[in-house]
Amino acid sequence: MNTTTETGLAGRLAWSMKQSFLRYVARLSDGRCSATDGAEPSETEGFTFEVSAMQATNHGLSLAFRGDLRFSGHHGALFLRIADPAILVDGPHGTLSIAGGDADAPRVPLATFTAAVDSSGPALRIAGTGLMLTEAGSELFIGIYPPGEPLDDFTVEAAHHAPASTAAEPALSH
Numbered sequence: 001m002n003t004t005t006e007t008g009l010a011g012r013l014a015w016s017m018k019q020s021f022l023r024y025v026a027r028l029s030d031g032r033c034s035a036t037d038g039a040e041p042s043e044t045e046g047f048t049f050e051v052s053a054m055q056a057t058n059h060g061l062s063l064a065f066r067g068d069l070r071f072s073g074h075h076g077a078l079f080l081r082i083a084d085p086a087i088l089v090d091g092p093h094g095t096l097s098i099a100g101g102d103a104d105a106p107r108v109p110l111a112t113f114t115a116a117v118d119s120s121g122p123a124l125r126i127a128g129t130g131l132m133l134t135e136a137g138s139e140l141f142i143g144i145y146p147p148g149e150p151l152d153d154f155t156v157e158a159a160h161h162a163p164a165s166t167a168a169e170p171a172l173s174h
Contacts, residue, residue: 016046039067
């Protein structure tokens, strides 16, 4: 698989992050969550993010996704942004990272996980299980969740689709 951001790439990351955190924010009198720029809430999967790039690497694969989740509450004391997640799979292990605070900031490794990759069908499927918050991820949660704190599992489905072609006009016969 080569990197692509053209319309021939379809798929999504489905992830509920951490259900207890989502319930906590929902209980706050001023708790808010917004999903934009490719992220959408899902009744059954928490949130989905659109796939934006997919690439084979020397040891596995890399997938990038579009979307921006923002959580706020406690009159501004709580603010968490999960934007443009990406996963890097290296054998049975993986890392989920998110965009840094500004455009030039390095990506933040949010969690590590165990990967089960299925490429036997028309779409690539990845199950990310056993997600554990990294030290950098813990810092995003201002230390409320320690490194190693479990996060919810995720699933990915992604495929390359042939771009629509324009059919040639049929030749007229006389």
